[in-house]
Structures are given as C-alpha cells and as structure tokens.
Amino acid sequence: MLPLPLAPSAASPGASPGTAPGTSRSRRRVRMLPGFGLTMGYTLLYVSLIVLIPLSAAFLRSAELGPARFWHVVTEPRVLASLRLSFGAALLAAALNGVFGFIIAWALTRQRFPGRRLFDAIIDLPFALPTAVAGIALTSLYAPNGWIGQLLLPMGIRVAYTPLGIVVALAFVSLPFVVRTLQPVLGDLDREVERAAETLGASTLQSFRWVVLPSIWPTLLTGVALGFSRAVGEYGSVIFIAGNIPMVSEIAPLMIMTKLEQYQYAQATAIAVVMLLASFALMFGINGLQLWAQRRRRRR
C-alpha cells in the first residue's frame, strides 16, 4: 500500500512548511504548494524598492561627506545637544514606563476593578492616535493654564515647553510597548509559586522581590527597550509640547528637519545615519533580549 503522495499526512509531520529549495529525497513525491517564486519575487522586489534602496541612500549620501566632515557635523554643539536630548528623554520615558507600566500590567492582569476592560482597551490608544493629535492634546493638558499644568504650576513644575514635556510625550507613545509586553507573561506566571512563598511566611513584597521579579526581569527589560526604541525617533507628538529651543528642548529629528529646510542635505543625512545606526543596534539588542526572555520562561 503506497501512501498517497499528495495527502496532507504525508507532508505534515516534519516538513509541514511547504519546503521550497531543500535536499530531502522524499520531497520529490510530496507535492509542494505553488506560488513560491511569484510571492518571493514580489516580496523581494517590494522590500528592495520601498525599504532597502531608500535606506541605503542615507548611508551612501552621508559617505560622500567623508569621515572628517561627518564627525564635524555630528559633534557640532547644537547637534550633539539634540542627540543627547533625544536619547536621554527617551531613556527617561522608557524607565518611567518600566515602573508605571509594570504596575499597570499588574493591575490589569491580577486585580478585578470596575472599568478594567475599558482601561485595558485604552492602553493601545497611543498606537492608534495620530502623533500630531497626541501632541496638541498633551500640550493643551500640560500647558501652564491646562487642566494638569494648572495643578503642577504652584509646585513650581512646568511641563509644556520644557524638556519635561518631551519626556511626557515620549512616555505617552511608549507606554503600550511596556504594558503589552508584560501582560501575557504576568498572566502566565505560576501563581502557585507565589502563594507557596507567602504560605512559607514571605510578605507580598518579599514574594515580589524574590519570586516575581526574577522571572519577569528579562521581559520587563524587553518592554522597556521596545518603548525606548519607539520613543527615540518620535517627532510628531514632541514638537508641539517641546518649545523647540536650540540647545535646550530641540530633539534630533527636529534638527534633521531644520537642516533640510536650510537645504543642508548632507548634514541632515549625517544626523540621520547616527540615529539609524543606534536604532539598528537597538533592534538587534531587542531580538537578543526576546530570545533570552523566551528561553528563561521555557526553563521554568
């Protein structure tokens, strides 16, 4: 009795994905899905035309500057200040969300309270709300005469039109990354272990420090890194609230914009390349973090 070569069972166990160019001998008998050439060709063409070639333009154009001028451009005090601000404010915002995002994720997965589903849905608002809308709304809210700005002013805290405003805008855009990364892992965490720790006399705080935190740590770091990488290049929500004062509250993407408006393409491109390199490094770092977090979770 010959197994039907076309039957799904013949293809499913080891080689469930359609197996394109491979070496296995049985493959001759197992019919492949059609369309690999067409879809792969289209995918490569599209990614090259839309993503890879335009991105390579940034690197090639900045190379025209030569290393000495490139260095000169990116270490110009105003540029350096903008880079420091973008990275510093993004780091602060991501760290802030690391703390508050953790508490929010804990509240949403572990607590029952009225309106929980509404609060859970609203976490994704920064994904869906256009950045320009977020920008003007946060500005109006945190301006000295705004709803929240008014409350902070007597304490001497000014948010809008200061670097603190930038942190608020970046915290807004990066919040969902931290919460959404933590939520599934906090939900899966074995509560029996926590209970066991508590029956053995550990306080909630102790069980958090010695049981919850060690297993959630890599995930928390992943969420914070994702939030940071989203925040570092953010433009739309920031420029409204920042005040955009050179050397004080001017972010790096705005610096690129300013150089472009002055037709200083090479300078704009040099700043862009610095940011791109940082973003790509972050991307690989995050992939590594995610692998680490997954492996840790599987081991437990």
Add this chain to the structure above:
Amino acid sequence: MIRGEQIPEELGRYALLAVALLYLVGLVALPLVVVFIEAFAHGIGSYVAALLDPYALAAMRLTLLTAAIVVPLNVLFGIAAAWAIAKFEFRGKNALITAIDLPFAVSPVISGLIYVLMFGAQGWFGPWLMAHGVRIIFAVPGIVLATTFVTVPFVARELIPLMQTQGNDEELTALSLGASGWQTFWLVTLPNIRWGLLYGVLLCNARAMGEFGAVSVVSGHIRGLTNTLPLHIEILHSEYNYVGAFASASILALLALVTLLAKTLLERRHPELRAGVTARA
C-alpha cells in the same frame, strides 16, 4: 490564617491600583477627552465651520486618497510576503523578516528624508525627474511613498505568525483534490486568514491616515494641495487657531477610537491575533 500585616497589605494594593489608574488617566485618557472639549470650545457652530473649511476638506480628501492607495499596496505585499515566509522554508528567512521590520525601527522624519535623498531636487533621480517634469517630492507621490514605507510591516507581520500556526495541511488537501493554486488561495487560505487580514488592515489604515513626521518632510505643506489632515492640524495650531486644529484632530481621534473598538472586538473573538503586529508596532 490571620496575620498582622493583612490590613496594610490591602491598603498597599489599593494604593498601587490608584497609582496605575492615575497614570493612565493623566497620560492617556485625558488627552483624548481634551481633544473633544477643545474642539467644541466655541460651540458646535464653529466646530462645523472649521470642518467645512475648504482647506480642511482638501486635507481630508488627500488623507483618504493616500490611505486608499497605500493600504491596498501593503495588503498585496503582506499577503505575498506571508505566503512566501509562512508556507515555505528557505535560507535567509530571518533576514527577510528583519528587513520587513526595519520601518518600525526608523524615525518618521528619517523615513521621509530617505525619499528626499532619492527623488528630491538634489537627490539621486532628482535631475532626471526634473528634466521630465515629474514631481515626487513636495507632491502627492512623495506623500504616498513615505506613507507606504512607514506602514510596510503592518499586514505582513500580522499574517506571518497566523499562517505559520495554520500550517499547510488544508492547502495541500485542496491541491490533492484537484484545486488550482489560485483556487486554493481564494477558497482555503483567504477565508482562514480573513480576521487577521482585517486586523492588519485596521492598524495599517490608522497609521497611514495619521502619519505625521514622514509626510511632513516630503509634503512641502502646500495648503489645499499637499496638506494631509495631520499636517493641517499643525498649521492651524501654529496659527493659534485652536478650534480649527482640535476640530480636525477630533476626526482623527474618532478614527482612532473606531480602530481601537474594532481591534478590541476582534481580539476578544480571536485572541491569537494579539501575537502579531501589536507585539512590535
């Protein structure tokens, strides 16, 4: 077991809950509320007038047009990419997925800049385009290109994990029963991925209509011609026309609310959809 710290612990629990909700309200909920309050600050008459302003209408039209071009392009790409990546094994698959993800890692301003470097007056193809009377930068094609770049990953990243978990068995069965490749796709694959596709389209559309930074670089801000709705908001805001700015913003905020609602409903019925784009977007 009755313990001494029980009551303080309960208190701590409520305090933490209060901190979480306060943070969410102050940072996320109130900005949404303030958009509508400011939009109606001078009554419904000026709200409607601001929306019926010819420049506002032109901006809405351009935003709709851009999304109408960009979303189908990225749907077609997303389906093709997911088919190639999820249904077949090949070398360099991870590198390809990383390339598709790249736009998520790039600052919006840089997403616009790279197209200026390609097609702008000083760009690679700028002189040639100029000689042939083709305008891309500071014109609609540039806006479409920059928006396409920014939204490349949305549909693909949603469909890839979905199609990977579904496997190839159903398609192979259809083929063995004599269906053609296209029939298999239309009658087997597409119905299987339709909710994931809808989910990806929703998020792709929201981003396409709301994109600001990338479009700002390539648009040139010509009122009535190359101003999208988000850029229109910026111009009005810088002119201290707050009712106008927030009226336009309220349209985009409504779009965001509809997107969120549809997304939440989809996730409730199909929890597996969460694994896709939102993990990275």
